[in-house]
Amino acid sequence: MSEITLLSALTLAMARAMEEDENVVILGQDVAVNGGVFRATEGLLERFGNERVLDTPLAETMIAGMAVGMAAEGLRPVAEFQFMGFSYPAIDQLLNHGGRLRNRSRGRLTCPLVFRTPMGAGIHAPEHHSDSTEVMFAHIPGLRVVIPSSPARAYGLLLASIRDPDPVVFLEPTRLYRALREDVADDGEALPLDTCFTLRQGSDVTLVTWGAMVKETLAAADSLEADGISAEVVDVATLKPLDTETILASVEKTGRLVIIHEAAKTGGFGGEIAAQVAEHGLLHLQAPIGRVCGYDVVPPLPKLEDAFLPSEARIVEAAESAVAFA
Amino acid sequence: MTTLVKQGRIRVKRKTPGEVFECGVDADRTIATFAVRYLQHLDPSGQPVGPLPSFAEDAEVMTALYKSMVLTRTFDGRAISLQRTGQLGTYPSCLGQEAIGTGVASVMADDDVLLTTYREQAAHIWRGVTLEEIFQYWGGDERGSDFSGPRRDFPVCVTIAAHAVHAVGVASAMKLRHEPRVAVCVLGDGATSKGDFYEAVNLAGVWRLPVVFVINNNQWAISVPRHAQTAAETLAQKAIAGGFEGVQVDGNDIVAVRQAATDAIETARTGGGPGLIEALSYRMGDHTTADDAGRYRPKDEASNHQSKDPVARLRAFLDDRGWWSKEKEKTLIAKCKARVEEAKEAYLAIVPEETTAMFDHLYETLPPALAAQRNIAAGGDDE
Ligand SMILES: Cc1ncc(C[n+]2csc(CCOP(=O)(O)OP(=O)(O)O)c2C)c(N)n1
């Protein structure tokens, strides 16, 4: 075991998957010789050769559609989109084809692909490099939408996503790529998909989040503890299909819920979680559901970026007012 | 065979600001020239316009092609009448374009992969998709796309040109595995305006993929005529920007279509890279049964194309060779009608799927998150 970054964990997972299954191929822009713009695929070309690590022309519709075609032929393509803001042509392919192929052919053709892309703000990148639009993918039937929040979960969830028989959109919090290190055993053990991870036990309030906001949320839980408030932290990890059970069980225990996400508030995935809890757990709630989200604005350029991202202070405040409510 | 060559020339002027201007003849010169071949073997009356490829001298091959085209046409007509009487959903007729699908499919290997639009019933029928399955799909039942014949062929692609990018993915898989297989993508003239098509053609060229694009240029994309789609002189030339050859063929001449497809598919299969065939034809019917071409198409345009009909053309050729007769024609028509009626009966007798089927093929294993919704669809209680 060694302490590695989330990025290195992704590389390890891809290498492991390629080792165990010759159908796994990597494709995308600059992924081969250059190892990807963030170096997530570094070393894979040297190890697995240019028939399995493919630099494509600069054409996102083609990358997405090609992956659908490859997957239908039994390969397991792992395609990288350089940034979420450039991945939207893939929505056409996922919505119209990737998520539908199994259903429309009644299981004759399937689509075991993974689309990886960095998501979120916080690295002072240029325009279009800071989007959090996971909800657009989470609305698509037939897909899985998976977001890791630590090196170990990046390794285990990416392995599970590549092995999954259905299409997976794997969204990588750019802000966490190199922000923390963790011991990760390269043991080929996948983590379960479709399951939330309870990262911290608590009894007063449930904080539900995913991706990069897990970092601020855990920090907020620490601050709350210093103030005598015990917060439970749930990392959703797989947005679609959603594990409502874990969230409901936690709310039943704490009676209070605050949902935190970086994406714009209106129509954000937090609304779906709130609706699920209102539908199935209303009577456990002792306070209104709180949401700490990105504003409904265009993610600003770096000068205002910090003011845009939901802060630890906003999370603490929302949790405190939930606890103070009753 | 007539081969008309349309010549194009690109002149490049070197006058980048700041660059020392070159003097003399070399400063403005042609650096590349391109040509597009046109291929026709049978004229509209079925007469050979030159020496024929050897398959065209084979009575068995030619009558088999004819029989499949007639079956397609019989099916197509019946599908329209079933739609008109409320027994089939919206249906896109392939009337007048049968030579394209039949010709191309007839030279594909069983384990090649066909990816088409919704208008290539001729190709599907040749490939062994059953008439019943085609009825079933247009009758609104997904099981119609669970082809019993060509198991690796894609369901029809309704989102225009999206299957062009699937085709390069399929071809990439074949190439990476060093399999001598080919992906064949049939799309419309309108589809050539989409980015998907250009992106696919570009990749096919640069990776030298075993893929063949066949454009069914039926002159119309719903109400938009071919000339309003692009200023390019031919659609075939769009391959040239991808770095490979595009040929234009008379798409109502099955001999030309089949010959062009043979060449392109064999080139692709043997590592020679992709191909593109623009097959000139005409959409004799409405865009679909939900469309009325009378709203946008000159009244006599379709009837003017009648004389170029692909089925009549092949029939005339067979007659001339003494390979066909009135008697044979009568028998064939009766057989085709009987087969179509049989398929229609079988289709109408199909028991609809359980309502839960819409859940059961969404994922390999239904995620627990969907269990409650499935239960409601099954008639259970909304919790
Ligand atoms: C991406 C997309 N845009 C629009 C449509 C609606 N539409 C269906 S068929 C069609 C015309 C297609 O024309 P062409 O490619 O020439 O094929 P044809 O129908 O003539 O065979 C259009 C616009 C569609 N299905 N998909």
Ligand SMILES: [Mg+2]
């Ligand atoms: Mg057309």
